[in-house]
Amino acid sequence: MNIGVVQSVNRTTDLDAIFTRMQQMDIHSCQLVCWDRQLLHTPGAAEKVVAAMEKYDVKLSAFWCGWEGRRVWDFYEGQITLGLVPVDTRADRVQMLLEGSDFANKLGAKFMVTHVGYIPENPLDPNYHGVLNACKTVAERCAKNGQMFLFETGQETPVTLRRALQDIEASVGAGCVGINLDPANLILYGKANPVDALEVFGEYVRGVHGKDGKYPTDGHFLGEETPLGKGKVNYPAFIRKLKEVGYTGDITIEREISGDEQTRDILMAKALLEKLIAEL
Numbered sequence: 001m002n003i004g005v006v007q008s009v010n011r012t013t014d015l016d017a018i019f020t021r022m023q024q025m026d027i028h029s030c031q032l033v034c035w036d037r038q039l040l041h042t043p044g045a046a047e048k049v050v051a052a053m054e055k056y057d058v059k060l061s062a063f064w065c066g067w068e069g070r071r072v073w074d075f076y077e078g079q080i081t082l083g084l085v086p087v088d089t090r091a092d093r094v095q096m097l098l099e100g101s102d103f104a105n106k107l108g109a110k111f112m113v114t115h116v117g118y119i120p121e122n123p124l125d126p127n128y129h130g131v132l133n134a135c136k137t138v139a140e141r142c143a144k145n146g147q148m149f150l151f152e153t154g155q156e157t158p159v160t161l162r163r164a165l166q167d168i169e170a171s172v173g174a175g176c177v178g179i180n181l182d183p184a185n186l187i188l189y190g191k192a193n194p195v196d197a198l199e200v201f202g203e204y205v206r207g208v209h210g211k212d213g214k215y216p217t218d219g220h221f222l223g224e225e226t227p228l229g230k231g232k233v234n235y236p237a238f239i240r241k242l243k244e245v246g247y248t249g250d251i252t253i254e255r256e257i258s259g260d261e262q263t264r265d266i267l268m269a270k271a272l273l274e275k276l277i278a279e280l
Contacts, residue, residue, distance in 0.1 A: 001242070001277050003210070003270050004029030004061050004252040010036035015049065019056035025267060029059045031113070031207070031252045035066030040099045046106035061250045062111035062150065062180065062207050065100030067093035074221050075189075082155065083117020084134040085127065097138045105145040111206055112142055113150040113180040121160050123167075136168055139176045150178045150206055154185030158192050158200035165204055179204045182254070183233045184211035188223040195237045202245030210253040210269050225256055228269035239276045251277075 007018050007030045022030065032049070039045050053060060069089040072081045084090050097114060104112045116135060120128040135149070142149040151161060165177045179201055183194030198205070212231030216223040229235060251273055255265045 001239075001248060002029050002250045003027060003273055004031065004059075004250040005266060006031050006033055006064070006209070006252055006254040008033045008035075009039065009049065010034065011039050011042060011045075015052035019052055019058055021263075022058060023056050025263070025270065027253075027266075027270065028057055029061050029250050029252070031062045031064050032060060032107070032109075033064040033066070034100070034103075035068075037068055037096055037099070040096075040103045046103055050107060060107055060109055061252060062113050063100065063104035063107055063109040064113040064152075064180075065097055065104070067096050067114065069093065075216075076220055078155070079118050083115050084131055085117035085119065087127070087130065090130070090134050094134050094137055098141045101138065101141045101145050101147060101149075104147060110147055111150050111178070111180070112147050113152055113207065115152050115155065116164075117155055119156040119160055119164050121157065123163060132164060132167055135164070135177070136172050139168055139172045143172065143176050148178050148206060149176065150180040152180045152185065152209075153182050153194075153197070154189045154191065156191065158186075158197040162201045162204070165201070177204075178206040180207035180209065181205045182209040182211055183238055184209070184213040184225060184231060187215055187232050188213045188225065190216045190223065194233055195241050198241045198245050202241075202247075205242075205245070205247055205249075207249060208242065208247065208251045210251045210273055211255070227255070227265040228253070229272050235272065236276055236280060239273075240280050243280065 005027050070081050101112050139149040168177050186192045186194045212228045212233045213225045214223040253266050253269045255262050
């Protein structure tokens with residue numbers, strides 16, 4: 001397992017700056033995150049990213065594609081604003097993900113990732129099939145582009161996510177979808193212990209975030225993100241379990257703050273993860 005870091009890009013991103021920073025941290029793998037739809041249509045943008053990654057010896061592990069429209073990261077409005085679940089924004093967001101898959105193809109990415117939203121826990125909920133049909137459309141485009149469509153964990157229980165993946169595979173084909181496992185998100189949303197979650201969907205995991213956090217203590221709001229090793233993810237047990245289920249991909253550090261503190265936390269996470277991977 002190699003250590004990577006999440007990097008966000010938009011039309012104004014200084015690629016030399018972000019990849020120089022990675023080089024200074026001795027990190028050579030990243031997931032690129034983009035919420036800027038216009039970047040996806042900017043002539044030559046993908047080629048510039050590829051050239052910069054080659055210049056700084058950076059490997060792209062996945063392209064993380066966002067979607068436009070209102071989004072609220074909580075337990076109430078999140079249900080009606082996030083991902084492909086809201087009916088009123090679904091078609092436009094599917095279209096952006098299709099555009100994202102095409103952009104990812106230009107980057108040479110094997111995986112495209114997004115948050116699908118609060119997938120209905122009840123498979124008999126009429127909206128469940130609407131969400132799945134949207135996901136199938138995206139999965140088909142990804143397959144056409146030689147990619148796997150990865151669902152980032154957090155907003156659904158592990159069994160709901162596994163069911164959705166199985167139902168999509170039944171229509172589109174085996175191997176078209178997988179999981180980008182963010183262990184902290186499972187805790188922040190109060191959905192599962194990430195170590196136990198690997199018992200449910202371990203064979204679907206194709207990407208992993210290195211992030212940490214605490215369980216929610218309020219029924220309206222997510223738990224608190226923390227530096228890696230300071231939250232409730234049991235990283236020694238988590239790394240052991242990843243090895244047990246045969247995961248050999250990257251662990252991509254994500255720290256959702258900025259500035260010097262973010263750099264310190266990323267370096268601390270890198271040191272801890274490298275130690276655990278080597279020792280366990």
